[in-house]
Amino acid sequence: MKNKKNVWMSVIIVAILLLIAFSFYLYSSWVPFKNGMWPNWYPRYQNDSNTLMSIEEIKRETNRYIADFDEALEIADIFVYEDSDYYVSVEEAATGKGAMELLINPYNGVIYPEHGPNMMWNEKYGMHGRGNIMGMHMRNRQFFNEYSGYYRNEATAKQISLETAVELATEYVKKYVDEDLIATDEGHEFYGYYTLHIKRGNQTVGMLSVNYYTGDVWFHDWHGTLIEVISNHEN
Known part of the structure; x- marks a missing residue:
């Protein structure tokens, strides 16, 4: 009985060590950490x-x-x-x-x-x-x-124009965030969607994105209080 226990303990220990080694291998070789999200030098x-x-x-x-x-x-x-x-x-x-x-x-x-x-x-x-x-x-x-x-x-596949995206975004923020907010055409067109600036009066206070294939709206609600927007094009 003791021998069987010892064998099973040995198997479990070896399995744990192999799992740790394999996890370390995946961690050290996962491509995003090596080349993308954190570049090689970073x-x-x-x-x-x-x-x-x-x-x-x-x-x-x-x-x-x-x-x-x-x-x-x-x-x-x-x-x-x-x-x-x-x-x-x-x-x-x-x-x-x-x-x-x-x-x-x-x-x-x-x-x-x-x-x-x-x-x-x-x-x-x-x-x-x-x-x-x-x-x-x-x-x-x-x-x-x-x-x-x-x-x-x-x-050829894009269905939502910038003008329509602004309308959809404004409708969204007024309904779900604050009636005093509007979306503007300020922002950028990315590959697959627009990210638009949200304003209260003349002041930019946030942003949201609109998928230009489906019209889906994704509000960026993870940011804090906006202090200022610095445009590199103004320099």
């Missing part, structure tokens, strides 16, 4: 600080982050929040079209892709896209574009 964790980074430091860290992508990308807008991570919209330098939406911790500079539409609706840089926000370095893009069903030709 430390996953940085030292926390009680001092807010300057906007120039925010731009510097963001530019370092987007320099790791295959596309030439540049900062479009920075949303400075009082009590949450800053939001940065990034666009393609060649096309001027929105590429991705990022969040950055203003105390330690840690950058990560914004959740929501940026991950789920972004057909080029999101979870199902051909870009590499999630670590997919798609060098053979012609093959991917021809044989992948994820990246559609939005020029």
Whole structure:
């Protein structure tokens, strides 16, 4: 009986060790952590600080982050929040079209892709896209574009115009958020959706996204109090 117990204990211990080893292998080799969400040079964790980074430091860290992508990308807008991570919209330098939406911790500079539409609706840089926000370095893009069903030709498939998106967004915020709010055509068209600015009077107070195939609205309710919007195009 003791021998059987010892055998089973040995089996359990070996299984646990194998599970730990396999988990470590997956953790260290998971592509998004190596190449996409955190580029090769980027430390996953940085030292926390009680001092807010300057906007120039925010731009510097963001530019370092987007320099790791295959596309030439540049900062479009920075949303400075009082009590949450800053939001940065990034666009393609060649096309001027929105590429991705990022969040950055203003105390330690840690950058990560914004959740929501940026991950789920972004057909080029999101979870199902051909870009590499999630670590997919798609060098053979012609093959991917021809044989992948994820990246559609939005020029022919897009159903929702910017004007209609603004109407849908305004109807949504008035009904579900605040009657004094409206959506505007300020913002960016990304691959698969629009992200529009929400205003109260003349002041921008938030944002939401509208899927330009279905008209679905996704309100960005995870941000805090907006202090200011810094447009890189005004510099």
